[in-house]
Amino acid sequence: MTTLHATRGANFWSRRPVTRMDLAVGAYEDISSADVKGFTEALVDAMPGLRDHRCSIGEPGGFIMRLRDGTYAPHIVxxxxxxxxxxxxxxxxxxxxxxxxxxxxYTLVFEHLHEQVGLRSAALALEVVQRAFVGTLDGVGYATAELASLAETSKIPDLKQRICCGITGGSGRAETRAEMLRQGFDCNELIVEVAPSYLLQAGLPYSRSEMAVIVDANIVDVPSRYAERDRAAQLLSVVADGVQRNGVVVVPAKEWEIQEMVRDADCRLAIFSTRNNITRRDKKLARTSVWVDGRRIVIEHLGDRIEGGWLQDDINETAQIAAATAVFSLKQLQPAATGREA
Structure with missing residues (x-):
């Protein structure tokens, strides 16, 4: 076991709290459950409920089929x-x-209801599987007794914090936050910057937000496999999982995969570009589009065009346009919250 920790908020893998364990399996890399005589029987005798696990076929008994056909230690753990x-x-x-x-x-993640129970389950599961492989497993009563005792202890409270806006992206988060405040965003203490590396390790640090901003999709502070385009999109879109229903998520134009994920999370979409290059495909899902024409910021909302001011020479352009999109979107949310749809 090389890493073990728990997330509390929405995260890369799930909207629910999960335990994450990283394993270096060593000699077990090439040994499957089918290679060890009596492995499946010993494990199922000790834990009959495994018969109900559906696994990839989607039906009870699916995991038992995988065990008999041959699956490997991380999956079993x-x-x-x-x-x-x-x-x-x-x-x-x-x-x-x-x-x-x-x-x-390997990276394993699994759901937990009690953080300490989840963390201890990871270690005990690893021990149970190792004992099954070497033929010494004779029950798991000791493990369940320990977990039941842990479950009676006070658990860490669920996240309750509600904020106005969460900001993520590979760069420009602080600049975007500062620019949002300069442009009139009045929720100073409730704007939270979340680095992609933090999202990966711990999930969202809050429970709900009115809106979120994804500044860009070029993340560099995570292991290379999570910086690949599809995984980067999934990681960044975690902020959408924290946005209230019909809240707004601001996303760069051309980041179509992220845009789809935002809509799948039941959020409204606003897109932005530092160039005059927003296409019909970009506008397909977005109710608000913001771009630059010369040095002028143009805002299009539900088909109507609105002047958004002028670019400032001494401020990062991406931060300015992302902030302008966020500030405009917040103004649309505020009357909606009082029953006056913008």
């Missing part, structure tokens, strides 16, 4: 961690296992 929690009465079911950045390294 994920299911055992979930089942240990189920055995003490916690209703959890979400989990994923993915390859890491180098051969032999």
């Amino acid at each position: 994920e299911h055992v961690a979930l089942e240990l929690q189920t055995m003490i009465g916690h209703d959890v079911g979400f989990g994923k296992t993915r390859g890491g950045g180098v051969p032999g390294e």
Whole structure:
């Protein structure tokens, strides 16, 4: 085990709190459950509830099929961690296992209801699977007794903080925040910058926001596999998961994958560009578009064009346009909150 921690808010893998464990599996890289005589039987005898795990086929018994056909230690640890929690009465079911950045390294995530139970389940699941591989597993009563005791302790409170706006992106977050304040954003203490690396490690640091801003999609502060285009889009769009229903997310033009994810999160979309290059495809999902024509900022909202002022020479252009989009969008949200749709 090389990494073990829990997230509390919406995160790269789920909108729910999850436990994340990174594993370097060593010799277990080439040993599947089908290679070890009696492995599946020993594991299922100790944890009969594994028969209900659906796994990839989507039906009860799916995980048992995978065990008999041959699956590997990280995937098995994920299911055992979930089942240990189920055995003490916690209703959890979400989990994923993915390859890491180098051969032999894996990332496991699974749902938890109690953070300390989730963290301890990870370690106990690893121990259970190791014992099953070497043929010494004779039950998991010791593990469930420990987890049940942990479950009786006070858990870390759920996130309650509601903010006005969350900002993420590979660069320009601080500049965008400062420019939003300069342009009239009046929620100073409720604008939260969240680096992509923080989103990956800990998830959102708040529960809900009225809106969010994604400054750009060029992230560099995460492992290279998470900086790949599809994963970067998924990571950045975590801020949309925290936005209230029908809230607004500001996204760069041309970032179509992120735009789709924002709409899938039931958020309104506003797009921006530092050039006069917004296309019909960009406008397909967006209710607000902002771009630059010469040095003039143009805002188009539901088909109407509005003057957005002029670019300032001494301020980052991306920050100016992203901020102008955010400030305009907030003004549309505020009357909507009082029943007057803009």
